[in-house]
Amino acid sequence: xxxxxxxxxxxxxxxxxxxxxxxxxxxxxxxxxxxxxxxxxxxxxxxxxxxxxxxxxxxxxxxxxxxxxxxxxxxxxxxxxxxxxxxxxxxxxxxxxxxxxxxxxxxxxxxxxxxxxxxxxxxxxxxxxxxxxxxxxxxxxxxxxxxxxxxxxxxxxxxxxxxxxxxxxxxxxxxxxxxxxxxxxxxxxxxxxxxxxxxxxxxxxxxxxxxxxxxxxxxxxxxxxxxxxxxxxxxxxxxxxxxxxxxxxxxxxxxxxxxxxxxxxxxxxxxxxxxxxxxxxxxxxxxxxxxxxxxxxxxxxxxxxxxxxxxxxxxxxxxxxxxxxxxxxxxxxxxxxxxxxxxxxxxxxxxxxxxxxxxxxxxxxxxxxxxxxxxxxxxxxxxxxxxxxxxxxxxxxxxxxxxxxxxxxxxxxxxxxxxxxxxxxxxxxxxxxxxxxxxxxxxxxxxxxxxxxxxxxxxxxxxxxxxxxxxxxxxxxxxxxxxxxxxxxxxxxxxxxxxxxxxxxxxxxxxxxxxxxxxxxxxxxxxxxxxxxxxxxxxxxxxxxxxxxxxxxxxxxxxxxxxxxxxxxxxxxxxxxxxxxxxxxxxxxxxxxxxxxxxxxxxxxxxxxxxxxxxxxxxxxxxxxxxxxxxxxxxxxxxxxxxxxxxxxxxxxx
DNA sequence: GCGATCAGCT
DNA sequence: CACAGCTGATCGC
Numbered sequence: 001x002x003x004x005x006x007x008x009x010x011x012x013x014x015x016x017x018x019x020x021x022x023x024x025x026x027x028x029x030x031x032x033x034x035x036x037x038x039x040x041x042x043x044x045x046x047x048x049x050x051x052x053x054x055x056x057x058x059x060x061x062x063x064x065x066x067x068x069x070x071x072x073x074x075x076x077x078x079x080x081x082x083x084x085x086x087x088x089x090x091x092x093x094x095x096x097x098x099x100x101x102x103x104x105x106x107x108x109x110x111x112x113x114x115x116x117x118x119x120x121x122x123x124x125x126x127x128x129x130x131x132x133x134x135x136x137x138x139x140x141x142x143x144x145x146x147x148x149x150x151x152x153x154x155x156x157x158x159x160x161x162x163x164x165x166x167x168x169x170x171x172x173x174x175x176x177x178x179x180x181x182x183x184x185x186x187x188x189x190x191x192x193x194x195x196x197x198x199x200x201x202x203x204x205x206x207x208x209x210x211x212x213x214x215x216x217x218x219x220x221x222x223x224x225x226x227x228x229x230x231x232x233x234x235x236x237x238x239x240x241x242x243x244x245x246x247x248x249x250x251x252x253x254x255x256x257x258x259x260x261x262x263x264x265x266x267x268x269x270x271x272x273x274x275x276x277x278x279x280x281x282x283x284x285x286x287x288x289x290x291x292x293x294x295x296x297x298x299x300x301x302x303x304x305x306x307x308x309x310x311x312x313x314x315x316x317x318x319x320x321x322x323x324x325x326x327x328x329x330x331x332x333x334x335x336x337x338x339x340x341x342x343x344x345x346x347x348x349x350x351x352x353x354x355x356x357x358x359x360x361x362x363x364x365x366x367x368x369x370x371x372x373x374x375x376x377x378x379x380x381x382x383x384x385x386x387x388x389x390x391x392x393x394x395x396x397x398x399x400x401x402x403x404x405x406x407x408x409x410x411x412x413x414x415x416x417x418x419x420x421x422x423x424x425x426x427x428x429x430x431x432x433x434x435x436x437x438x439x440x441x442x443x444x445x446x447x448x449x450x451x452x453x454x455x456x457x458x459x460x461x462x463x464x465x466x467x468x469x470x471x472x473x474x475x476x477x478x479x480x481x482x483x484x485x486x487x488x489x490x491x492x493x494x495x496x497x498x499x500x501x502x503x504x505x506x507x508x509x510x511x512x513x514x515x516x517x518x519x520x521x522x523x524x525x526x527x528x529x530x531x532x533x534x535x536x537x538x539x540x541x542x543x544x545x546x547x548x549x550x551x552x553x554x555x556x557x558x559x560x561x562x563x564x565x566x567x568x569x570x571x572x573x574x575x576x577x578x579x580x581x582x583x584x585x586x587x588x589x590x591x592x593x594x595x596x597x598x599x600x601x602x603x604x605x606x607x608x609x610x611x612x613x614x615x616x617x618x619x620x621x622x623x624x625x626x627x628x629x630x631x632x633x634x635x636x637x638x639x640x641x642x643x644x645x646x647x648x649x650x651x652x653x654x
Numbered sequence: 655g656c657g658a659t660c661a662g663c664t
Numbered sequence: 665c666a667c668a669g670c671t672g673a674t675c676g677c
Binding site for chain 1: 656657663664
């Protein structure tokens, strides 16, 4: 839960995600996403009154956030005062005007995708007081930050003065959270194993009353060709990409409907909507409750699905980045200052601040590092592969070779025109260059899983995976579970099937009924045949690496530095000594440029950093490059890990 | 009657 | 397993 007070040191005349107290005096407001803990005071009478008499005060947010906000009539008084920025990554000039004195300050703000819930964004401010990033809440995968065009200036990472950071899971206890794709895969398999039995076998997704599960709904809808039953569709009226996957018709096998006493109803084998089978008999229901599950640094095998007993399951699902994901994010941008917005559970603000210190520029030593661009074939930094086999890899990694996108927009200057007409510095959007929404499908082997959110529990573990005991198909026998794959689906990391050419030329269409589903489903499955292989970390290297495609490696961000270990020990946090100083394959493969860090003086005239070219990795060898080229030539979309964010969590949805 | 805050619940 | 939000009680205006 955010405890950010609303204001940044550098630009104190704007307020973000807080609208009460001192924030009542702000010259402009910013809303990162539509969760209540970021909307404190937003419907307060004092603010309402202020708006009534103001010509210049505006609320800036993404297009989707505006729609979601205004779908609640309590906020309709904001309507004339909202400036929604439809396109992410499109710098907008804003004049911050003091209505009493006429004093004015110009800033340029850029919305960056945050991957937290529909419409969620981060705000990047650039102005006389430096470049400052307010992250709001975010879930970015490792490597995503390197693909954010507007955190770069030319080949370099922008010089970021301060980051106001979502630190929900910035604690080594939350070292790893399975990737979005791995979680989705686990849920898909569980759903499939249940609903395939009969039309009377239904799934209830026990989701909380908050935005953020739409990604799950749309993917399940697409996968199984049935829309998800929900209580209301009103808020998604202008978002067909979401709307088309939801229904208010109870006659479906997947429900996410809610009722004040839904848990109680479920225990009595009833859906919250009260739906029964066609013949009036009770349905056969399982519930899946999305919950955050985390795993310690040394946890090797994990499960994204946990059976709670009876027909109740928990499925891993996180709205926030894990410790290692946040660390990756910070390591990349290396800001001068980092301010936590959230106090993680069982921690104090002081402890979080201590944990963040090593990530600040002063301590990370980044200012000394010179990175050499790779050249024509640029790719994302790949500094956190920590898996030893394909199962683990799918669970935690979604890294892929991602050619850096052509830079399409350059924010040169902000000729702000005043808040009524914020200047769109460029009309092109990054989203235009991103792939169509699609489900992410990996190879079908079920995860050999051991549940562990206990980071003390770092030894070999017995599988605890359990599944409905009345099922005919036993997914609990994880080694034997091989759900049928649609034809044309290649396993991740392989090219066992030729590309389906037509899929690359079929305009993205939305399945609006079941009849349209199979083809769409297949198309999207085919499109998502991507390489997600990543290199084994030294932590878990006891299994053969079966990944036969491009290998990248790194050790940087998954390693805890000695300084951190010392810090953790001061804080009473256990760290893994094996991760320190051990010679590993990955360490041996450090890129030259990194090995030479500190030796080469940076071009000091610029305060920006050069773009890191995959620290901790070796340059691709000819074999690897060949494979990459084959994939590119085959039309495979290698951009994978960030696409889901743009699909659902951006202002792109119209 | 309305808003703020907190405990309790999920 | 813990994010986000609801309900209901209480208090103050």
